[in-house]
Amino acid sequence: MTPPTDRPWLNPDLAVDERVELLLHAMTLEEKAGLFFHTMISMGEGGELSEGDPDFGLPSTDEYVNGRHMTHFNVLSVAPTAGEMARWYNRLQAFAARSRLGIPVTISTDPRHAFSENPGAALLSGPFSQWPEPLGLAATADPALVERFGDIARQEYLAVGIRVALHPQVDLATEPRWARQLQTFGEDAELSGALGAAYVRGFQGEAFGPGSVSTMTKHFPGGGPQKDGEDPHFAYGREQVYPGDNFEHHLLPFAEVFAAGGRQIMPYYGMPVGTEYEEVGFGLNKSVLTGLLRERFAFDGIVCTDWGLVTDQEILGTMFPARAWGVEHLSPEERMAKILDAGADQFGGEACPEMLVRIVNDGVVSEERLDVSARRLLREKFLLGLFEDPYVDAEAADAIVGSAEFRAAGVDAQRASITILSNDGALPFAPGAKLYVEGIDAGVAARFGQVVGSPAEADLAILRLQAPFEVRDSAFENFFHAGPLDFADEVLAHVREIAAVVPTVVDVFLDRPAILAPIDEVASALVANWGVSPVALLEVLSGAVPARGKLPFDVPRSTAAVLASRPDVPFDTEDPLFRFGHGLTLQRPDRSAVAAAEPPA
Known part of the structure; x- marks a missing residue:
């Protein structure tokens, strides 16, 4: 033309x-x-x-x-x-x-x-x-x-x-x-x-x-x-x-x-x-x-x-x-x-x-x-x-946009990113286990085990947390998670209370490298994610899908170590709790024992 x-x-x-x-x-x-x-x-x-x-x-x-x-x-x-x-x-x-x-x-x-x-x-x-x-x-x-x-x-x-x-x-x-x-x-x-x-x-x-x-x-x-x-x-x-x-x-x-x-x-x-x-x-x-x-x-x-x-x-x-x-x-x-x-x-x-x-x-x-x-x-x-x-x-x-092929690829990436930081044998959990969950829809969890209403009834508790941040004065400021990296005392007390009753898995949305030591001390397993569906998480925790994720940063042991570090130097916090590249493997030997879950919508 x-x-x-x-x-x-x-x-x-x-x-x-x-x-x-x-x-x-x-x-x-x-x-x-x-x-x-x-x-x-x-x-x-x-x-x-x-x-x-x-x-x-x-x-x-x-x-x-x-x-x-x-x-x-x-x-x-x-x-x-x-x-x-x-x-x-x-x-x-x-x-x-x-x-x-x-x-x-x-x-x-x-x-x-x-x-x-x-x-x-x-x-x-x-x-x-x-x-x-x-x-x-x-x-x-x-x-x-x-x-x-x-x-x-x-x-x-x-x-x-x-x-x-x-x-x-x-x-x-x-x-x-x-x-x-x-x-x-x-x-x-x-x-x-x-x-x-x-x-x-x-x-x-x-x-x-x-x-x-x-x-x-x-x-x-x-x-x-x-x-x-x-x-x-x-x-x-x-x-x-x-x-x-x-x-x-x-x-x-x-x-x-x-x-x-x-x-x-x-x-x-x-x-x-x-x-x-x-x-x-x-x-x-x-x-x-x-x-x-x-x-x-x-x-x-x-x-x-x-x-x-x-x-x-x-x-x-x-x-x-x-x-x-x-x-x-x-x-x-x-x-x-x-x-x-x-x-x-x-x-x-x-x-x-x-x-x-x-x-x-x-x-x-x-x-x-x-x-x-x-x-x-x-x-x-x-x-x-x-x-x-x-x-x-x-x-x-x-x-x-959002075709079945593209969504499946995204879900595969979610699974691959999940990082197991510690595990005393609680994971993978057994098919049909009695599960107490927080931060996970009970209907989703029921596809992987029997959901119960209290930690005392459970074989395993699974808690999902957000890395801590400081609430600021304006709505726009709170889009940016800033401030200290320590969990609030009430959050730690709640985790300790549940972990004292039943083996407890804590999964943290780790948008910043939070101070995880107090949780690691009491949790049976500690997991990090950066945006995954509950289905993808449970597929990994149950062993239906292997855990493959590795930490993209060091996790500091304490706030004192953060304050003493130089902000322009990588890997500069003293004696980190978990180092860059750390991540445990996890897969149930008999994967056929775990019902396959549909990818999240």
């Missing part, structure tokens, strides 16, 4: 770079500015276009596309079906096609595939296949499994129109208290690099193109070494510290991702303290983004800041300051100019292109500087094939 003469960049016979220049030449300053903003968008009811979302302060689709000329969005909503999400996406692309230049939108997302998730960093899986969190993928220590996950997630994303993954997260979990470990691959740089590279290969495919999902790896140059373990989403966690002089170590996983072809990078909020680099947040840091990323690593892909570096924003009813750490005194316009000068291409979580237009018209930033980033952003759209065919097959989406 011959492209319209007023849109020569649609000619697929031209080289991509030529098409980029043709489109760039046709764009107004306002249209260029719109490319620089990458923020949340919501779906309307029933897959219709959104009229806005007051809870997150989001404007209407019309205001985004026609008023602000924006074409990059992080989809916030969760649709009940893939078909509904695909229909919304097609409506959005058709709406964008009616704009002056018809530039297609690029849709991104935070992780969507976890069985259980931290809403601050991952979204509900909805219709997608369900897998363990990245720490659980790391517990499999299997790059082939992680690449298979990436390939399945790629197919599911493509089916609904998602073309950028705001992941993987290859920060090293070297500070045990840090709130963002769940989406990392753990504490070991070599494993994190291998799994991060496999993840990128799975999402992007053998060759980057129309069948790819572009990966935005985060958080360069490594977001783990947080002072006191606090997270730099908040002013009290803005500092990253390196008492072990170990800054370079945190770059190792990123080097593997670059070698695997990672396309995009998100720098973290944190500001480095006591290093050779400027003491400002990484997204505003020229010595890091230009000197380290662009020059030393020769990275010429897209750099998008983490969310909210320019303007103060209200989140879930609470006002939070812009995360302009180290330059809080600068005006929003000055912060924007500093981010561009640092070498970034997009402002994550911002939607104020009029501000960028203003500082260009005022001579603070040149339009030629905008063109440098605009070329990268447009080129990615062309390479993804969005100008040729931005639409998806909404009828096929429901058959692809």
Whole structure:
């Protein structure tokens, strides 16, 4: 088909770079500015276009596309079906096609595939296949499994129109208290690099193109070494510290991702303290983004800041300051100019292109500087094939997303991630055993044994716990599990009470390496998970499926050991209770004696 003469960049016979220049030449300053903003968008009811979302302060689709000329969005909503999400996406692309230049939108997302998730960093899986969190993928220590996950997630994303993954997260979990470990691959740089590279290969495919999902790896140059373990989403966690002089170590996983072809990078909020680099947040840091990323690593892909570096924003009813750490005194316009000068291409979580237009018209930033980033952003759209065919097959989406094959693969990964930390012989439990359970639906447990109402009646108690965290003042803060790692006294007393009556298995959702010693002292078996269904758990505990998981980090013996450790140095807590790579095998010799359970829905 011959492209319209007023849109020569649609000619697929031209080289991509030529098409980029043709489109760039046709764009107004306002249209260029719109490319620089990458923020949340919501779906309307029933897959219709959104009229806005007051809870997150989001404007209407019309205001985004026609008023602000924006074409990059992080989809916030969760649709009940893939078909509904695909229909919304097609409506959005058709709406964008009616704009002056018809530039297609690029849709991104935070992780969507976890069985259980931290809403601050991952979204509900909805219709997608369900897998363990990245720490659980790391517990499999299997790059082939992680690449298979990436390939399945790629197919599911493509089916609904998602073309950028705001992941993987290859920060090293070297500070045990840090709130963002769940989406990392753990504490070991070599494993994190291998799994991060496999993840990128799975999402992007053998060759980057129309069948790819572009990966935005985060958080360069490594977001783990947080002072006191606090997270730099908040002013009290803005500092990253390196008492072990170990800054370079945190770059190792990123080097593997670059070698695997990672396309995009998100720098973290944190500001480095006591290093050779400027003491400002990484997204505003020229010595890091230009000197380290662009020059030393020769990275010429897209750099998008983490969310909210320019303007103060209200989140879930609470006002939070812009995360302009180290330059809080600068005006929003000055912060924007500093981010561009640092070498970034997009402002994550911002939607104020009029501000960028203003500082260009005022001579603070040149339009030629905008063109440098605009070329990268447009080129990615062309390479993804969005100008040729931005639409998806909404009828096929429901058959692809969450298919039986993909769900089964996710359940297999859940099983493979379950890690047995200790066992005095209570596991595997016998078929038909009398089970007292907490945190497991009695109907599910009844498929594996006889459920009883009290520990005194049971042969075995199975308790599911969440690693401890400190409740903070705002709803948004509590999306991030931070603070001390010790279980509350009442939780420990409850475990001791049950363990005194019956052999007790304690399974902990270990999103941070909690202080498990008091539980290990009384439990007959101790288990770690990072997002698994109760069916998958019981299949492993009963011996129907072998236990294979290995710890992706050290588990410290005490809070004193955590306080004495250096947050930038891996494996630095003294005499850990369990070491990285620890995990017991477990399988009943006669597997036929255990009834096979259906995979969780």
